[in-house]
Amino acid sequence: xxxxxxxxxxxxxxxxxxxxxxxxxxxxxxxxxxxxxxxxxxxxxxxxxxxxxxxxxxxxxxxxxxxxxxxxxxxxxxxxxxxxxxxxxxxxxxxxxxxxxxxxxxxxxxxxxxxxxxxxxxxxxxxxxxxxxxxxxxxxxxxxxxxxxxxxxxxxxxxxxxxxxxxxxxxxxxxxxxxxxxxxxxxxxxxxxxxxxxxxxxxxxxxxxxxxxxxxxxxxxxxxxxxxxxxxxxxxxxxxxxxxxxxxxxxxxxxxxxxxxxxxxxxxxxxxxxxxxxxxxxxxxxxxxxxxxxxxxxxxxxxxxxxxxxxxxxxxxxxxxxx
Amino acid sequence: xxxxxxxxxxxxxxxxxxxxxxxxxxxxxxxxxxxxxxxxxxxxxxxxxxxxxxxxxxxxxxxxxxxxxxxxxxxxxxxxxxxxxxxxxxxxxxxxxxxxxxxxxxxxxxxxxxxxxxxxxxxxxxxxxxxxxxxxxxxxxxxxxxxxxxxxxxxxxxxxxxxxxxxxxxxxxxxxxxxxxxxxxxxxxxxxxxxxxxxxxxxxxxxxxxxxxxxxxxxxxxxxxxxxxxxxxxxxxxxxxxxxxxxxxxxxxxxxxxxxxxxxxxxxxxxxxxxxxxxxxxxxxxxxxxxxxxxxxxxxxxxxxxxxxxxxxxxxxxxxxxx
Numbered sequence: 001x002x003x004x005x006x007x008x009x010x011x012x013x014x015x016x017x018x019x020x021x022x023x024x025x026x027x028x029x030x031x032x033x034x035x036x037x038x039x040x041x042x043x044x045x046x047x048x049x050x051x052x053x054x055x056x057x058x059x060x061x062x063x064x065x066x067x068x069x070x071x072x073x074x075x076x077x078x079x080x081x082x083x084x085x086x087x088x089x090x091x092x093x094x095x096x097x098x099x100x101x102x103x104x105x106x107x108x109x110x111x112x113x114x115x116x117x118x119x120x121x122x123x124x125x126x127x128x129x130x131x132x133x134x135x136x137x138x139x140x141x142x143x144x145x146x147x148x149x150x151x152x153x154x155x156x157x158x159x160x161x162x163x164x165x166x167x168x169x170x171x172x173x174x175x176x177x178x179x180x181x182x183x184x185x186x187x188x189x190x191x192x193x194x195x196x197x198x199x200x201x202x203x204x205x206x207x208x209x210x211x212x213x214x215x216x217x218x219x220x221x222x223x224x225x226x227x228x229x230x231x232x233x234x235x236x237x238x239x240x241x242x243x244x245x246x247x248x249x250x251x252x253x254x255x256x257x258x259x260x261x262x263x264x265x266x267x268x269x270x271x272x273x274x275x276x277x278x279x280x281x282x283x284x285x286x287x288x289x290x291x292x293x294x295x296x297x298x299x300x301x302x303x304x305x306x307x308x309x310x311x312x313x314x315x316x317x318x319x320x321x322x323x
Numbered sequence: 324x325x326x327x328x329x330x331x332x333x334x335x336x337x338x339x340x341x342x343x344x345x346x347x348x349x350x351x352x353x354x355x356x357x358x359x360x361x362x363x364x365x366x367x368x369x370x371x372x373x374x375x376x377x378x379x380x381x382x383x384x385x386x387x388x389x390x391x392x393x394x395x396x397x398x399x400x401x402x403x404x405x406x407x408x409x410x411x412x413x414x415x416x417x418x419x420x421x422x423x424x425x426x427x428x429x430x431x432x433x434x435x436x437x438x439x440x441x442x443x444x445x446x447x448x449x450x451x452x453x454x455x456x457x458x459x460x461x462x463x464x465x466x467x468x469x470x471x472x473x474x475x476x477x478x479x480x481x482x483x484x485x486x487x488x489x490x491x492x493x494x495x496x497x498x499x500x501x502x503x504x505x506x507x508x509x510x511x512x513x514x515x516x517x518x519x520x521x522x523x524x525x526x527x528x529x530x531x532x533x534x535x536x537x538x539x540x541x542x543x544x545x546x547x548x549x550x551x552x553x554x555x556x557x558x559x560x561x562x563x564x565x566x567x568x569x570x571x572x573x574x575x576x577x578x579x580x581x582x583x584x585x586x587x588x589x590x591x592x593x594x595x596x597x598x599x600x601x602x603x604x605x606x607x608x609x610x611x612x613x614x615x616x617x618x619x620x621x622x623x624x625x626x627x628x629x630x631x632x633x634x635x636x637x638x639x640x641x642x643x644x645x646x
Contacts, residue, residue, distance in 0.1 A: 024363070024465075025465060025467055028468070028548060029401065029467050029468050029469075029548075030367060030396075030397040030398075030400040030401050030468070030531075030532060030533055031365045031366055031367040031397050031398055031400075031401045031403065032365070032366045032367070033363055033364070033365055033366075033401070033461065033465050034363065034364045034365075034366060035362075035363055036359050036361065036362065036363075036364055037361050038359065038360050038361040039358075039359065040347070040356055040357065040358055040359075041356070041357045041359055042354045042355070042356055042357075043354055043355045043356075043357060043407070043409060043442060043456075043458070044353060044354040044355070044409070044443075045368075045409040045410070045411045045443075045444050045445065045454065045456050046411065046445055047411040047413060047445065047447060047449070047452075047454055049413055049447065049448070049449030049450065049452075051449075052447065052448045052449045053447070053449075073353075074353040074354050075353075075354055077353040077354075078352065078353050078354045078356070080354065084366070086366060086367070086368040086456060087368070088368045088369065088370040088454050090370060090372055090452070119366060120367075120368075121368050122368065122369055122370065124370060124372065124375065124376070125372070125375045126370070126372030126374075126375045126376075126450070126452060127372065127449070127450040127452075129370075129372075129413070129449060129450075129452065131368065131370055131411050131454040131456075133366075133368050133409060133454075133456035135366070135458070138356065142347075142348060142356050144348055144352050145351070145352050145353070146352075208353075209353060210353055225351060225352075
């Protein structure tokens with residue numbers, strides 16, 4: 001790299017990083033050195049590609065936020081608390097200083113809020129993309145996709161479908177957008193990892209998964225891993241006022257199949273579900289009961305009248321999955 | 324993802340993964356769970372992009388090997404022993420089964436040899452690229468780029484310049500290649516992480532860096548981080564018979580500036596250098612003394628006659644750097 005690039009990276013990354021007791025060697029070496037206690041760590045990696053996971057012209061600040069947010073969401077779903085991050089950034093041309101500044105601002109603002117320190121990474125040429133690997137400490141228990149049990153309640157955080165509606169707005173031609181649309185667009189551009197749920201999940205949930213592909217698709221993963229089925233109450237899906245106002249008719253479909261919500265889907269036994277809800281509430285977050293775990297494999301969806309509704313056909317415009 | 328893709332991933336990845344005591348939760352969840360002892364871990368991430376870090380038509384087997392090899396090389400340079408990996412794979416179309424099989428074969432063959440277990444990752448749409456994040460245990464000491472001291476010997480493993488010559492062969496039109504060229508091409512396609520050097524470095528080296536950008540560029544990083552300069556003896560650079568045969572005149576330039584060698588450059592004090600060399604030799608690897616650390620900042624290169632030679636101008640065809 002050129003001297004200019006070197007100085008840019010030094011200014012944007014190295015000078016923002018504080019040494020920490022549990023990160024004795026950080027940015028600027030072949031690897032980061034972490035100091036850990038004996039116990040369990042939880043570890044994730046997620047890549048976001050321009051034109052696939054975010055629009056090529058998305059604000060750099062939102063891209064920096066997103067690549068960390070989607071990884072934080074993974075760790076929350078495991079009941080873990082993130083602590084260390086590595087970042088790999090591919091840029092298709094000589095780094096644009098303004099773009100990198102925006103990216104770093106988005107990344108570090110969320111990192112600070114989440115208590116995450118950056119331990120280094122690499123920057124390289126290639127189609128615009130960012131990968132983060134995130135490591136953290138397991139909570140009181142590790143929450144997986146495998147623990148859902150017959151009779152468990154199925155719960156979801158926040159509201160569903162907003163991000164998908166926001167994506168449609170981002171991809172649309174309309175330059176004048178109203179307040180609702182602005183709020184949906186923000187839900188798409190700035191997925192909010194539900195950090196406060198880590199501890200409640202670790203204490204009270206039997207299983208959890210974060211919603212990146214859409215409720216039906218991700219619930220499908222959870223059911224398959226747990227070897228159970230579920231009944232979902234369509235009229236219990238949490239919908240935001242903005243989504244109801246923007247797409248009243250389509251809203252349930254967007255909630256079932258829309259991706260990018262990064263809400264947490266989880267299960268809890270009947271004797272633990274209230275403790276889970278109170279504990280989430282104490283962290284300022286809501287969990288809505290949307291169904292139950294049943295013996296019969298697969299997913300049954302019922303509307304307010306108790307009639308069965310077909311699940312939306314596989315929603316895979318991003319074609320994403322976990323390996 | 325489709326059912327077919329799901330089954331493909333299950334067959335290629337999940338079924339090849341053995342449960343391990345220190346990996347209680349692996350592939351198939353939002354994150355991997357690691358069980359660790361108290362102490363220091365060393366952690367790296369590296370991304371390789373098609374058309375930048377490997378030719379788009381490179382054999383899938385070589386791509387799977389490469390993405391793990393370049394990360395292993397980072398951990399060796401820190402004196403650490405790799406143990407856990409996460410993989411993020413971007414594929415520009417529906418997974419080609421044959422390609423993925425080749426990739427997995429290359430990846431897992433090296434993983435097994437290195438004692439590395441795969442803990443999961445993600446697979447997603449995007450321009451062909453792979454990222455690996457690799458975590459391992461620190462050795463007796465952590466080796467960084469900052470420890471080179473006045474009077475230290477400068478040493479390098481293996482031979483230099485082969486990979487760059489191999490890249491030129493890979494990008495060339497010649498379909499008939501001789502034995503030397505085949506060997507250089509293999510050096511480019513299959514960088515060999517010097518796993519056996521982890522322990523010798525942790526015991527005896529004062530600093531180390533792996534050679535991805537080329538000797539001069541990476542030595543520059545090491546000198547800057549250590550706050551010292553170096554004198555390099557051009558006639559001491561280890562050149563392979565294949566490189567001498569293929570490019571006699573250009574060989575020293577390729578050794579100085581060619582990238583992708585993934586050899587280890589390290590320093591050791593006069594009282595430790597022999598122990599370092601013997602210890603490397605016991606692991607079946609050679610370290611060649613190529614210069615000394617001096618007080619005067621920057622890099623001085625001398626030829627066999629003791630005359631100063633200009634360093635090659637910044638070689639950055641890959642424009643790669645560490646953040």
